[in-house]
Amino acid sequence: GESVGLHLPTLSVQEGDNSIINCAYSNSASDYFIWYKQESGKGPQFIIDIRSNMDKRQGQRVTVLLNKTVKHLSLQIAATQPGDSAVYFCAENISRDDKIIFGKGTRLHILP
Amino acid sequence: DVKVTQSSRYLVKRTGEKVFLECVQDMDHENMFWYRQDPGLGLRLIYFSYDVKMKEKGDIPEGYSVSREKKERFSLILESASTNQTSMYLCASSRWAGAYNEQFFGPGTRLTVL
Numbered sequence: 001g002e003s004v005g006l007h008l009p010t011l012s013v014q015e016g017d018n019s020i021i022n023c024a025y026s027n028s029a030s031d032y033f034i035w036y037k038q039e040s041g042k043g044p045q046f047i048i049d050i051r052s053n054m055d056k057r058q059g060q061r062v063t064v065l066l067n068k069t070v071k072h073l074s075l076q077i078a079a080t081q082p083g084d085s086a087v088y089f090c091a092e093n094i095s096r097d098d099k100i101i102f103g104k105g106t107r108l109h110i111l112p
Numbered sequence: 113d114v115k116v117t118q119s120s121r122y123l124v125k126r127t128g129e130k131v132f133l134e135c136v137q138d139m140d141h142e143n144m145f146w147y148r149q150d151p152g153l154g155l156r157l158i159y160f161s162y163d164v165k166m167k168e169k170g171d172i173p174e175g176y177s178v179s180r181e182k183k184e185r186f187s188l189i190l191e192s193a194s195t196n197q198t199s200m201y202l203c204a205s206s207r208w209a210g211a212y213n214e215q216f217f218g219p220g221t222r223l224t225v226l
Contacts, residue, residue, distance in 0.1 A: 034214055043116075043202050043217035044155075089154070093213065098143050098162055098206070099170075100215055104154035 012109040019077040021106045023090035026071060030092040034100065035064060035075045038087045047075070047088075077108075085110045115139070116218035118203050124224045131190040133221050135203030142208040144186035145215065146170075146178060148199040155202065161186055162208070193225045 013019045025033070031052035036044035050057045050064045050073075057064050063076040073090050087105040119134035137144065145160040147170075157170030159178040167178050175197060179187040186205075190197055201221045206213040 036217075041220075043204075043220045045217070046214055049214060091215075095213075098160060098208075098213065099145075099157065100206075100213075102155040104152065 009104070010107045010109065012111055013080050014111045015080060015082060017080055019075075019080045019084065019108060021075045021077075021088050021090075021108065023073040023075075023103050024071060025073060025090075025092045027092060027094070027101075028068075028071065029094050030101075031095050032093040033064070033066060033073050034091045034093070035062075035073075036089040036091060036102075038089065038105070040086075044089060080108075080110055082110050082112075084108060116203055116205055116216050118201075118218040118221050120221050121219060122222050122224075124226065125190075125193050126226050127192075127194060129190075129193050129225075131193050131223065131225075133188040133190075133201055133203075133223070135186045135188070135205075135218055136184050137186075137203075137205040137216070138184065139205065139216070140183065141205035141216075142183075143206045143213065143215075144180065145204040145206075146176075146186065146188045147202045147204065148172070148197075149202055149220070150199050158188065193223075195225050197223065198225045199223060 034049045035047045037047050038044040048059045048064050061078045065074045087107045089105045090103045091100045093100045116137045146158045147155045161167045161180040177189045203218040204215040206215045
């Protein structure tokens with residue numbers, strides 16, 4: 001079965017608020033984690049990644065947090081905008097492995 | 113920028129037809145992947161290829177085959193399409209294993225089998 005999962009299938013957030021999307025993984029050997037964004041009718045697009053030797057990484061309006069103790073990953077989106085409406089997937093990888101394991105995704109709804 | 117293209121955005125086929133889905137990447141990536149995406153099931157790996165003429169089964173290879181004759185092109189073949197193969201098909205590519213290999217995705221092909 002999948003080793004990566006998400007706590008909530010759907011998240012609704014007020015425009016302008018911060019969004020937090022959570023993800024749990026079970027493979028302690030995973031050392032690379034990625035967040036993807038998939039807009040309707042499009043393929044997943046890379047947002048941000050983090051290696052296991054880090055616990056936080058920031059991008060433009062996005063921050064990924066990694067807690068290896070509890071095998072938890074989160075994506076924080078600051079000042080959520082209508083364009084952030086999408087399905088967000090976390091994914092894990094062992095760096096010597098070609099394959100990435102994807103979670104089922106969380107749909108982010110932006111409320112006006 | 114990496115570009116992964118898929119031959120069709122939408123495809124409608126009849127049960128029993130042979131279906132070819134084509135994927136091309138322009139970044140000289142060694143690895144290429146085919147996934148299907150279904151509501152509530154996420155992305156499931158069908159096959160992947162780590163080199164020309166090399167392939168490995170993913171999680172759900174039954175009913176599918178693949179071909180990689182050139183590095184930039186990876187084809188997914190449905191030998192005899194069935195209605196349960198109606199799905200969104202996504203192709204991806206990445207650099208060789210050993211690197212932190214983010215996968216780059218194409219736009220997807222939505223296949224309907226009638």
